[in-house]
Amino acid sequence: MMGEKQLFAIRGAVQCRNEAADITDQVSGLYDEILRLNSLDEEAIVSVVFSVTGDLDEKNPAAALRQSGRAQNLALFAVQEARVKGGLERTIRVLIHCYLPPETEIRHSYRNGAEVLRPDRAP
Numbered sequence: 018m019m020g021e022k023q024l025f026a027i028r029g030a031v032q033c034r035n036e037a038a039d040i041t042d043q044v045s046g047l048y049d050e051i052l053r054l055n056s057l058d059e060e061a062i063v064s065v066v067f068s069v070t071g072d073l074d075e076k077n078p079a080a081a082l083r084q085s086g087r088a089q090n091l092a093l094f095a096v097q098e099a100r101v102k103g104g105l106e107r108t109i110r111v112l113i114h115c116y117l118p119p120e121t122e123i124r125h126s127y128r129n130g131a132e133v134l135r136p137d138r139a140p
């Protein structure tokens with residue numbers, strides 16, 4: 018616990034082209050949207066974990082986020098997503114642990130093609 022705050026986990030996902038610039042744009046856009054939707058300040062984030070499908074090898078999303086100027090003092094991590102037949106291609110997933118007021122209704126973000134993963138979480 019952190020003061021009056023509670024620990025939460027927020028999910029997101031986005032599809033990208035396998036190009037460094039697009040990976041940076043999509044990861045930054047996803048991160049910014051999660052912070053905006055949840056009124057989340059970077060100081061309240063514990064960690065940011067990415068997974069990447071094996072077909073995205075032009076840029077590490079954790080490095081892309083850091084090099085964009087965001088998340089400078091955060092613990093970032095990136096792993097390869099479990100390879101499953103029929104899985105959505107060119108997808109970056111994110112898991113953010115953070116502290117927010119206990120009454121917060123967390124909002125996840127699936128965008129730019131990744132909405133199909135969790136239509137129940139569509140806006």
Ligand SMILES: C=C(O[C@@H]1C=C(C(=O)O)C=C[C@H]1O)C(=O)O
Binds near residue numbers: 028
């Ligand atoms: C459906 C997703 O893809 C996969 C399936 C998940 C699930 O069933 O909860 C979670 C993460 C991914 O490994 C997703 O990213 O939400």
